[in-house]
Amino acid sequence: MRTTRRNTLRRGCVGALLAAVTLLTSAGPAVADDPSASTSPAEDDGTAGPTEAGTTFRTATPIQQEQTATADASTGDYLYWAFPADAGQRPTVRAKVSLPESATRHGASTWQVDVYDGLRRRQACMYGHQTRKAAPDAGTVELSCVLRTVRAWSEPWASDPLPGTYYVRLTVVGLAEEDLGLPVHVETEVTSAGQGGAHDVDGSLAEPLVPGVSVASAQGSAPAAGEPEDGWSSGWWTARWLWTVGGGVLAALAAVFGYGLTRGGGRPSRVPPGV
Known part of the structure; x- marks a missing residue:
């Protein structure tokens, strides 16, 4: 019975480790450089902007x-x-x-x-x-x-x-x-x-x-000139938090798995009575 429980614990730890590794490797999809992309401005799809240009930095x-x-x-x-x-x-x-x-x-x-x-x-x-x-x-x-x-x-x-x-x-x-x-x-x-x-x-x-x-702020609820429409990023949240938390989870699971191996291998197996 103890052997069955230890095997179950080991399988559970291994499964959790694999799930955590899968989560980390899929958290940040890679973005490939594409130097051969088209250099033409986008077609008119409702994103038309101003119809004039400034002539200095101050009038940009x-x-x-x-x-x-x-x-x-x-x-x-x-x-x-x-x-x-x-x-x-x-x-x-x-x-x-x-x-x-x-x-x-x-x-x-x-x-x-x-x-x-x-x-x-x-x-x-x-x-x-x-x-x-x-x-x-x-x-x-x-x-x-x-x-x-x-x-x-x-x-x-x-x-x-x-x-x-x-x-x-x-x-x-x-x-x-x-x-x-x-x-x-x-x-x-x-x-x-x-x-x-x-x-x-x-x-x-x-x-x-x-x-x-x-x-200079625009009128009403529009963003200020030079500011993104959805505002600037807060600055404290980054994808590095995912890697930090994921690393902690992996370390905890590895400790549990190692403890299970050590406990299972360090104690002598019981000899059935009468043998």
Whole structure:
């Protein structure tokens, strides 16, 4: 009878261990990088955004992620938009420039999109087409910039992306002088991929980096400019809690299983009477 109980206890512990391991390995699904993703802004699906762009950091037009912002401008203008990015997100900025008629142009043009954080530090692109040259007969040019994952906290000397407002700047960096001032139409969109607990860190900012005009609150219940529609993350809950709790459960189950093995193997078996 004791042997049967010990076997039952061992099978129960083994089953619990396997269940806990399965839970941990399935808690955080991996997100694969896709550098070959399309760089075209999303089609019009009800997420249309502003129809203008700012011309400086201070006048940057605020947009939300998943919105498609448009603007009509002149070749040579600096165009600015501002969008919010929270911890755990990896933003992707896409821009599409519709060029003037080829008959009115005098040569090729080179366009560039840059992204700056709330402290106006230029953020490097992990991959994408940040700078592209348009042939003299090209009708459009498409650019993209995939940022690093936004961290909840970082060292003061580091330039890691942090939660807050980000600025998109689009302009032409190479052009025949005769083509300055020609009209262009621009579409801009920002999307994000959640990276899960693999990028969680211990610590968080006291406040998101939301400087200048971006802190002005909108009327009514709408979020402030430069703030996500569902608000900023609280900063204390991360997927690392799942791993911490799961590790504790595994340690407890392993202790119970080891105790059962030690107790079962350390006591001599009883000899039936009369033997």
